[in-house]
Amino acid sequence: xxxxxxxxxxxxxxxxxxxxxxxxxxxxxxxxxxxxxxxxxxxxxxxxxxxxxxxxxxxxxxxxxxxxxxxxxxxxxxxxxxxxxxxxxxxxxxxxxxxxxxxxxxxxxxxxxxxxxxxxxxxxxxxxxxxxxxxxxxxxxxxxxxxxxxxxxxxxxxxxxxxxxxxxxxxxxxxxxxxxxxxxxxxxxxxxxxxxxxxxxxxxxxxxxxxxxxxxxxxxxxxxxxxxxxxxxxxxxxxxxxxxxxxxxxxxxxxxxxxxxxxxxxxxxxxxxxxxxxxxxxxxxxxxxxxxxxxxxxxxxxxxxxxxxxxxx
Numbered sequence: 180x181x182x183x184x185x186x187x188x189x190x191x192x193x194x195x196x197x198x199x200x201x202x203x204x205x206x207x208x209x210x211x212x213x214x215x216x217x218x219x220x221x222x223x224x225x226x227x228x229x230x231x232x233x234x235x236x237x238x239x240x241x242x243x244x245x246x247x248x249x250x251x252x253x254x255x256x257x258x259x260x261x262x263x264x265x266x267x268x269x270x271x272x273x274x275x276x277x278x279x280x281x282x283x284x285x286x287x288x289x290x291x292x293x294x295x296x297x298x299x300x301x302x303x304x305x306x307x308x309x310x311x312x313x314x315x316x317x318x319x320x321x322x323x324x325x326x327x328x329x330x331x332x333x334x335x336x337x338x339x340x341x342x343x344x345x346x347x348x349x350x351x352x353x354x355x356x357x358x359x360x361x362x363x364x365x366x367x368x369x370x371x372x373x374x375x376x377x378x379x380x381x382x383x384x385x386x387x388x389x390x391x392x393x394x395x396x397x398x399x400x401x402x403x404x405x406x407x408x409x410x411x412x413x414x415x416x417x418x419x420x421x422x423x424x425x426x427x428x429x430x431x432x433x434x435x436x437x438x439x440x441x442x443x444x445x446x447x448x449x450x451x452x453x454x455x456x457x458x459x460x461x462x463x464x465x466x467x468x469x470x471x472x473x474x475x476x477x478x479x480x481x482x483x484x485x486x487x488x489x490x491x492x
Contacts, residue, residue, distance in 0.1 A: 194301040195470045196411070200233030201297045201456055210298070216471040229468060236465045237454070245453040250399025251288040253420055257317045260422070267325045272387035273424070279436055280426040284325070287392060287423040289414045290459040293402040293449050295442050299411055299461065300351070301469055307412035314417070321422045323409060324390040332385070343482040346383045351408070353477040356382035383479050391424040393438060395450040401425065402442065402449055403458060411461050 197207060204227070211226060256264070264284050267273055311323055322328075332350040339345050346353070361378040363371075390406025403410060406423070413421055428434045435443050442449055449455050460466045 193472050193474055195472045196299050196301040196304070196461055197468050197470055198233075198294070198297040198456055198460055198466055199230045199468055200235075200237045200466060204230050207297075211470060214472045214475060216473060233466050236463075237456075241452075241454045248291050248293050248398075248400045248455055248457060251291040251401065253286040253288050256284065256286055256422060260317055260321050263318060263321050264422075266327060267389070267424075270327055272327070272389065276387045276389070277391070277424060277426060280428060280433055282424060282426045284422055285425050286420045287401050287425065289410055289419060289421055290457065291401075292392065292410065292458040293400050293455045294407070294458050294460070295402060295404075295439055295449060295456075296407050297456065299407045303351070303408045304412045304415070307409055308416055311412065311416060320413075320418065323413070324406065324422050325424065326388055339480070340482075342484070343480065346479040346481070347476050349474075349476050350385060351477070352386040352388050353479065354384070354386060355479050355481070356384050358382070381481050381483070383481065389424050390421070391426070393434070393442075394425050394427045396427055396429040398450050400450050400455070402438075404437075404439065407458075410458055414458060415462060 195210075197210075199207070207230065208223065208226060267284065311319075315323065332348055332353070334353075335347040337345040337347070359380045359382055361380050363375040363378075366375065366378055386405065388405070390409055391404050393402045393404055394400070395402070401423075410421070426437055428437065431446065434446055438446075
């Protein structure tokens, strides 16, 4: 999967909210250099100083907020939501995505969610804030966090050659799904010029888009895996607690099969450090900076090869 800028004639500035002071600094500078709006890279010394200032703030927070992420208290899920929860639990999005560890749907403390993603597209966050009222009722909040009928977003498909195709979407949840074998009766509308032996489908689409997190069994900390834009938007609207799919991790081996690479490679930083980065840091101007960036589009490129030959039976 590639991420490309739109053509220069159509460039529209978006804004990316970056948590400064979270290593590596090089990643931030490369991001600004690659897709930041013209002129930002010339302010490189200022970018480095701002980053260093945020590092000092985090150093202070290690003392003033030590342990703040440990086992945060949360209210119970509203029993009236059970019919909606049952719909989520029965959906393929849930059963196929969360099939490796003990999993439940529970309320989480948005402010004290540990974060492993150090930037979000502020333009997307602002769009969610515009669609969700500041004080959503429990059912609306659950549908926002665990949507079953969310739109797919715009997708453009381009033929790049006889065996090469591009799928494009601005969505951050756009991705290649999987190859699937199809029967003839599943090829509705296809007019074959001969008998069909089978078909291979290369599926491109979107993630289940449920807000989900990992809970460390030892510290009780909850780390946000997916749903960063919605979580940031809700917290900015004053929503403190929200429903979330939570997987409980009891060992390093379990973490390896479900966590993002950055977490699996350094679990101690997120689950044992006195004061890890938290979602509420995105609302702290000392730690978060708005960076003007070019409008981006996700590109999933699919190609295939056919080999036709004889071999001994």
